[in-house]
Amino acid sequence: MFEKINLKDWGFGEAFHSPAGEPLSDLEGARIARITGQFREIYRVVSETGEGLAAVTGRFRHEARGPADFPCVGDWVECHGGLTGDTAQISRVLPRLTWLSRKTPGTTTVEQMIAANLDTVCIMQSLDHNFNLARLERYLAAVRAGGASPVILLNKADLCADLNERRAAALAIAGAAPVHVLSAMDDADFAPLAGYTRPGCTVAFVGSSGVGKSTLINRLLGRNLQATRASRADDSRGRHTTVARELFRIPDGGLILDTPGMRELQLWETATPTGEANAAETEFQDIATLAADCQFHDCSHEEEPGCAVRAALQSGDLSERRWRSYRKLTRELEYQKSRADERGQLERKRKDKSLHKMYRRVQSEARRRRRSD
Ligand SMILES: Nc1nc2c(ncn2[C@@H]2O[C@H](COP(=O)(O)OP(=O)(O)OP(=O)(O)O)[C@@H](O)[C@H]2O)c(=O)[nH]1
Ligand SMILES: [Mg+2]
Ligand SMILES: [Zn+2]
DSSP, X not given: OOOOOOGGGGTOOGGGSXXXXXXXXXXXXXXXXXXXXXXXXXXXXXXTTEEEEEEEOHHHHHHOOSGGGSOOTTOEEEEESOTTSSOEEEEEEOOOSXXXXXEOSSSOOOEEEEEESXXXXXXXXXXXXXXXXXXXXXXXXXXXXXXOEEEEEXXXXXXXXXXXXXXXXXXXXXXXXXXXXXXXXXXXXXXXXXXXXXXXXXEEEEESTTSSHHHHHHHHHTSOOSOOOOOOTTTOXXXXXXXXXXXXXOTTSOEEEEOOOOSOXXXXXXXXXXSOOOHHHHHOXXXXXXXXXXXXXXXXXXXXXXXXXXXXXXXXXXXHHHHHHHHXXXXXXXXXXXXXXXXXXXXXXXXXXXXXXXXHHHHHHHHHHHHHO
16 A cells, blocks of 8 residues: 655645745645656656656747756646656646746756745865865855755865864855865764754755765765766866756655756846846855945945045955955856846847738738728
8 A cells, every 4th residue: 555645744834834824735626746766858847646756838939038947956846747657747836935046057047946834954065186275155146045044064084184274264154054164085074964854854965066965965864875986186177977956855854955066156137126136246245244334335446535435355354265256156146147138129129020021011001002002
């Protein structure tokens, strides 16, 4: 006899109930399922009736406005069919509570969802050549923009001589994010992680290839579910061992999401309620606070008199490194915005052109009618 799966064990919570309070899984004959894996256009899902495969309906595909509208790992979706080994049909993605997204790598300006409905995102770096503050800042900004709580994990403590220095440097930029130093080889280091992997909680692990995400995840799961591989000795760059995002359940514990190492993580400009602050400005609160003291409210912090940011750079209160990091992220977002504006303009031109064509067609039709009258 098959055992009904309790979706709470997979992270289903109050937030996903309908306004009237009834579970969404009772609505309109659809089943609620969570995406636990994705292999191109096929998804692995778990619902009350078990695990299975699913794909989006034709209508879903037709109505999607872009890649970010498609289901991603961690999403809760409405499924139909698929109870007898067939592929289930995904008709809807439930609104995401939190998410992690980035700009699609390469030249296209499109948002790519990495994962959704995450409580915690563990940003992992290894304490060898991989350790990099600017990259930490970039990941922190991306995680906070999607509403999940970031945690910094500095792994391979066994390989690092200046541990305390690096821990202090990470703490200085972490804001409210906790920083844990550990070795994925040493279970004794895992105690602080228990708070994030409680039953029903979803934790994603992100970072460069080779930092030890899958090694740690295997240890937390108590099983070697994920392949791991030694980094290349010459440059410690990793080899992209994990190739897909997958969600696993710790026996009697929370949900863990392994991700492939990322070569680049460019911020995606998410709309903020005010439309003013962007992910970089929210992340760099120290700089925002300084800028509020500049003489001109639209100070570019370049030449203007009474610039509090330049004064802080001169006094050393603001490090050159952090300032460069902030500038880089804000420039990326500005560029993205200009590309979006350009696309908007092209779209308008295209519409104007087709309107103009239609107008000419109507005019000539009218002339033809007048002649034949
Ligand atoms: N010395 C040391 N090696 C570690 C530690 N954690 C992981 N490793 C090693 O680092 C290598 C890469 O580990 P993985 O777990 O495959 O790295 P990953 O982050 O999953 O990499 P991708 O899947 O490519 O993104 C493996 O050889 C691990 O044994 C650690 O704490 N100390
Ligand atoms: Mg891996
Ligand atoms: Zn200024």
